[in-house]
Amino acid sequence: MALLKVSFDQKRRVKLAQGLWLLNWLAVLAGTVVFGLGLFLKVELRKRSDVMGNSESHLVPNSLIGVGVLSCAVHALAGKVCYDALDPAKYAKWKPWLRPYLAACVLLQAALLLAALCCLLLRGSLEGALALGLRQGLRFYRDTDTPGRCYMKKTIDLLQIEFRCCGNNGFRDWFEIQWISNRYLDFSSKEVKDRIKSNVDGRYLVDGVPFSCCNPNSPRPCIQYQLTNNSAHYSYDHQTEELNLWVRGCRAALLSYYSSLMNSMGAVTLLVWLFDVTATTGLRYLHTALESVSNPEDPECESEGWLLEKSVPETWKAFLESLKKLGKSNQVEAEGADAGQAPEAG
Structure with missing residues (x-):
């Protein structure tokens, strides 16, 4: 039995397609916001890379930039699909690709959720990078005549003035x-x-x-x-x-500053994730509603849309069985390849 089944007539299908077209272009703007947040955080981290002990702290901005670009591309394409959905000739070109496309949308939602969790949970790695970088920076403070370190005094002084801090821990x-x-x-x-x-x-x-x-x-x-x-x-x-x-030490001051930035960006990314899930869910309903039209010659006929064709346990079971079949087919191909090899001459 299909999960969350909804009935659609021609008028509701048109409204759904029009609403999803607008929703997906708003999702493109939301993806642009995520990209911009990642770029801003990367610039902020680069500005103080001299007191960052390693490059692990750039995982968060890189992930935000990546999912932001993907979100823009995926939802721009979804907007085009929704625009063409009510033209049978145009929709026929998209029809074979909609299932893998929806699977790609689900992967994008997972990546967005992971990026949001990274923003909220990677405080520990940032704290370690700051502790190491500040310790080295303080040690190189006096090396004003050493090439490659002559800027460190100015960097530390400006940092302590801007963030009203002193030393690493104090x-x-x-x-x-x-x-x-x-x-x-x-x-x-x-x-x-x-x-x-x-x-x-x-x-x-x-x-x-x-x-x-x-x-x-x-x-x-x-x-x-x-x-x-x-x-x-x-x-x-x-x-x-x-x-x-x-x-206050500079490590605590910088950690507080970057943590507040990352927490805000994580909250915004979670909102974008919810927005993307809504757009993908609507696209799934539009896809199944158009697929289940009983008489393509009669555009006024009713159809049904659903989220999953079967219940959740049945869908999960079918997914596991498909994985098993895929594994068995790969094993048979490997055995066939081994059997086809000629024995080595003695």
């Missing part, structure tokens, strides 16, 4: 690395020599941060050096001076 990350270039250290100074000797790796470490960590909302001039030494500054307590520096 401002104390700067205490663990030498972020001042040797070019600007006076190695004849006793203080510099003592600091370098006191460190196992021979690095010049200070309890200070770059200027870009300073919070302009602070009522006092920014304190960048000797941050943990209360006696070095008048009326200062580093445990209570929260306004002096940005407290």
Whole structure:
């Protein structure tokens, strides 16, 4: 028994075809939106690729761009099918291709759903990429004279200013690395020599941060050096001076920014998926309604449309049987090919 059977007369078939034509062209616009969102996210990730540890984070924008292009192509073709559906001569050309075309539409819905889930669930890989990239960026901050790294200081400074953050996890990350270039250290100074000797790796470490960590909302001039030494500054307590520096780390700030972007894009992609499912369902009803016309010579006769020709269990069973037959036919062909080979000469 057919699933979700609906009766159609000529007038309802015409309205369905006209409505689906409009719906599919709106779906083309929706696919363009998904493509645009993927392109925007890719540009945003590229802008800060210097602090991204790997390319895995581009899986989401690439998938959005891919399904957006496919959605535009598939629904543009569907619009043409719906336009030609009520002309028997034109529809006859599409008739042999409609079943595989509907199967391709179902695959597109699965790809759209997967892309939406990627937007909502791939926060972990993005967080790992940011943690690795920021750790490397902080380490290369001082290499202003090294080819290929001379831009990193500017990148990190602009990042900390724009996102109001400091360090990877917090401002104390700067205490663990030498972020001042040797070019600007006076190695004849006793203080510099003592600091370098006191460190196992021979690095010049200070309890200070770059200027870009300073919070302009602070009522006092920014304190960048000797941050943990209360006696070095008048009326200062580093445990209570929260306004002096940005407290949040850049990894958390960037993760929050990109997560909000990806969550919004995932929600939009889910809406587009629902829109596409509606368009594909309508096309299936139009296809079956035209197929079941009892008298093609009488365009006014009634017909029936359905979603599935059989019930869900019967459809699934028939699908599994077709897969088994396909597997057996491939096995027989392989055995026939093996039997046809001539034995090797001894």
